[in-house]
Amino acid sequence: MEILDKEQQLERLYATTPVYEWELIINPDHSRTKTTYGIFLVLVLIGWITLFFLRDSTGLIVAGIFTLNAIILSPWYRYLLNADKRHYYAINKYGMYSTSEQIIPEIAYTIVRRSAWVGCAICVFAAIFIGPMAFVGAGGAALMSFTMTNFRSVPYKNQCLFDGYAKLLNFREEDYTLCSHNSMAGCKLIIPQEKLVPIIEVIKQYNDTFEEEFMDIYKDAKFQARPIILEIVR
Structure with a gap:
């Protein structure tokens, strides 16, 4: 044999x-919707607390970056990272x-990949024109954006x-x-x-x-x- x-x-x-x-x-994940709301609220809160302490254009831009991150990352977590399987x-x-x-349509992966490249460019320009303070929000967003540029479905066996x-x-x-x-x-x-x-x-x-x-x-x-x-x- x-x-x-x-x-x-x-x-x-x-x-x-x-x-x-x-x-x-x-x-x-049965708690994915609650976690999504939590992510959104935390990011928005951090952004507006920053604006409270930096009441100038820099604070406004940082608050805007965190708010934009909240708008993008919350649905990304709920509908892409924790989509039905x-x-x-x-x-x-x-x-x-x-x-x-x-269970995610291929068009969603394409949109995420292209949006990620746009997000990378925005974060880099923010860091260049604002200075080191921009890395408080833009650094994490840039890292996440670069990660999502190759976002695609990978079956697990x-x-x-x-x-x-x-x-x-x-x-x-x-x-x-x-x-x-x-x-x-x-x-x-x-x-x-x-x-x-x-x-x-x-x-x-x-x-x-x-x-x-x-x-x-x-x-x-x-x-x-x-x-x-x-x-x-x-």
């Missing part, structure tokens, strides 16, 4: 037809794999190869991780309650040993980005 290395096993995993698959649309999961006899990607032993860790409602001896980091899963039993049965089918464990790792967490299932596609 031919022994495959890790890369070959992963190729085989992704090339094999799934025995069971499901797809979800997720809100990745599409999660796809598949199980076959060799293991499980998943892909996740933000994750997998867990079966090796005869599988362990399903449950951290909270609908939040799981599937581990094996060779994949202790595991494959993170979001499993709707109505799909849990058939998924477990399929995993058991391809492993000699199967275990379940509940780990309440969020018990003492005051702030946590809890994902919410918006739609079960299939």
Whole structure:
């Protein structure tokens, strides 16, 4: 029997037809709207506090920069950084794999990239004509703008190869991780309650040993980005 290395096993995993698959649309952070308002208010407040202490053209420009940042960064955080995500999961006899990607139209990425270049130019000119004080607001904005010039969708892949032993860790409602001896980091899963039993049965089918464990790792967490299932596609 031919022994495959890790890369070959992963190729085989992704090339094999799934025995069971499901797809979800997720809100990745239930508090994203509140955080968006918080970002907006903090940036505007910093800008106008600066204007209170610098009651001249410099203070006005700095306040304007912070206000512009608030107007741009708040929707960027809510509708781009924390956009709804599409999660796809598949199980076959060799293991499980998943892909996740933000649900954002390509035109939005194009607009962000072009706007970022404009933002870079504005921040640089502000720093040149105002002086060092402009870096209080323009420096952070310029850094963020340069970061967004290559903004694009990057699908995230994750997998867990079966090796005869599988362990399903449950951290909270609908939040799981599937581990094996060779994949202790595991494959993170979001499993709707109505799909849990058939998924477990399929995993058991391809492993000699199967275990379940509940780990309440969020018990003492005051702030946590809890994902919410918006739609079960299939």
